[in-house]
Amino acid sequence: MSGSVNKVILVGNLGADPEVRSLPSGGMVANLRIATSERWRDRNTGEQRERTEWHRVVIFSEGLAKVAQNYLKKGSKVYIEGQLQTRKWEKDGQDQYTTEIVLQGFNSNLTMLDARGEGGGDSMGGGYGGQRQTENRRPSSAPAFEPGGMDDDIPF
Amino acid sequence: MSGSVNKVILVGNLGADPEVRSLPSGGMVANLRIATSERWRDRNTGEQRERTEWHRVVIFSEGLAKVAQNYLKKGSKVYIEGQLQTRKWEKDGQDQYTTEIVLQGFNSNLTMLDARGEGGGDSMGGGYGGQRQTENRRPSSAPAFEPGGMDDDIPF
Amino acid sequence: MSGSVNKVILVGNLGADPEVRSLPSGGMVANLRIATSERWRDRNTGEQRERTEWHRVVIFSEGLAKVAQNYLKKGSKVYIEGQLQTRKWEKDGQDQYTTEIVLQGFNSNLTMLDARGEGGGDSMGGGYGGQRQTENRRPSSAPAFEPGGMDDDIPF
Amino acid sequence: MSGSVNKVILVGNLGADPEVRSLPSGGMVANLRIATSERWRDRNTGEQRERTEWHRVVIFSEGLAKVAQNYLKKGSKVYIEGQLQTRKWEKDGQDQYTTEIVLQGFNSNLTMLDARGEGGGDSMGGGYGGQRQTENRRPSSAPAFEPGGMDDDIPF
DNA sequence: TTTT
């Protein structure tokens, strides 16, 4: 197939502490339960309504699994970027399917959104096992960044 | 909870023609099966490997459902933006859960990526029932857009 | 062209209070300055480095502009979804280009990420002028949502 | 600051062949010009309108730069994921700012969307220098994937 | 069941 994309972006809160397990192979896996909510006003009744969705997040990246283990807990707010994967398993001889958001490899992200002191403020990508970026590869000939304040005289 | 985000972005191909149904309420629903694939080379064996993921997409937006009905078919490539939703149902008295990507309301998108002649090339947002944007609300005082060519003398 | 997509997703903090203006046409515009930062360890020197990027966000959606006016202030953390637009203007007879993230129409989002009490926790889409969703259009035949707790007997 | 996110997602077409340069340091950089378009019907006049936005994309990832060099050309359709960066430079003694979408490091992506025969169909992440994923790290205890067909008896 |  010409290229495809499979991406999930969540901002939500952990419904429980992370469950972290070591694997026989030496790796680590962390499982998170994340809630996202939406609120809206019902057009007919005019009453406030809310709906919460629960997501299963599985972190196979060792660096990110450690971040989860060390910094996340029930209630933590996180930004998550991963892929959808559905796996099959059996229960009482019946096929069951579970869909998860998998963080594994280069196109994953886990960023803590709580204020410092409430559990963190770091962000990490999945491809580097705990080290975000090993070098700024921007060529030295490139002009340095400079923000430009709100008061630059650019006409809004 | 302070705000949350629940977003899925897919680029993939339809595994079958869309299934479109009319609802008693007068609305429409379209169901799509979309495949995303990834290929990689196994580190140990060196052999090429591939994995395909199948996604269930449900379109509750009438405008987008009509686009699906009129322009998409088996094999069509699409860009999809929606939300994750898991619903419960029963089978032989056992609870089953199915996770779908739902396109409904303002934060959904369906864009055809095939070249014209292969099934279309329009794009539509979910919130407008077939009409993307009714007006350019950019205030008239804002300077008009002008791209700037590749050959502008901006130092790459 | 067959369909295209132009999307920016930011999570960052306001560098200043929002600037909100009323337009002659009766509409509103809000301008935000948002900072995103990344930190990494330099591969060569081993020292911690940081880089901050400043973004110009322009909100043409009246509902979202009001949210910005009423709930956001310097330091607020937000999730932003919009489009890239570059506009041209003049300064001393020279062409200048400014690139902004524009929130306008159905595919925009502004979600406050601060804890309640620090400035809010609502989320709104751009297409509805202050009302997120007017109805849950999920057909009544669809099974109701039910989360399934971390302790469901699904084998992690 | 607690974590932030800076992400751009584009689907569009190249306005010109990629410009690829080698760096003194031995690296490579590719520059792309990408167009995204939107069409809508004017609410007042009823006429069809179109707007094209031009984006500057800079690829510092060597693997992705080679993909650009070898497979992309004027007209190619691509999916791009990168970060916003604004850099400053001078022209006639005046400060100029240019905003680019930078692909560098683990959270970048470049996926070709043309059908094979029109220029390719591979996809690559930025963090691996040409090799997407070296191993499927899903633990062997995890049940294998199996899609579930459209005709499974799940009630749509 | 798609696609390459």
Next chain:
DNA sequence: TTTT
């Protein structure tokens, strides 16, 4: 300067 792309694409439809």
